Amino acid sequence: VSSMKCGILPISQEALILGDIAYYNYQGSLDDQEERKELQKALGPTAKILVLRNHGVVALGETIEEAFHYIYNAQYACEIQVNAISCAGGVDNLIVLDPEKYKSRVFAVATAAAVNMAGQYKWKIGELEFESLMRMLDNLVS
Numbered sequence: 580v581s582s583m584k585c586g587i588l589p590i591s592q593e594a595l596i597l598g599d600i601a602y603y604n605y606q607g608s609l610d611d612q613e614e615r616k617e618l619q620k621a622l623g624p625t626a627k628i629l630v631l632r633n634h635g636v637v638a639l640g641e642t643i644e645e646a647f648h649y650i651y652n653a654q655y656a657c658e659i660q661v662n663a664i665s666c667a668g669g670v671d672n673l674i675v676l677d678p679e680k681y682k683s684r685v686f687a688v689a690t691a692a693a694v695n696m697a698g699q700y701k702w703k704i705g706e707l708e709f710e711s712l713m714r715m716l717d718n719l720v721s
Contacts (some may be wrong), residue, residue, distance in 0.1 A: 581631060581633060
């Protein structure tokens, strides 16, 4: 998807969960100080997902769990998009959701500061999913 001109399309809930997505024409190295500044400008103040053109995706977060939340949903959104394009015969045959209509609502639900799932503990972004997957890994070992 990082090699597609269209970038990550708003065709799934997972894509909308990502919020603002930044794009950067990655040149293979970030050794140059000026290039690092350009990358920071491209990222902007709110994006948690950075697509490095022809390279891949970077996810950011305040915690490891939050970064995991974004990279997991980015990977899934990309998988959905690649499968949808191959099935539809091209981008022009896809139903693209209106981000203005859906993004804020989906993003707000997915990133609610106090997701408690009817319990006493208030989970932060990505903590619930991360904890669940860690328990599954722990159970594989025991």
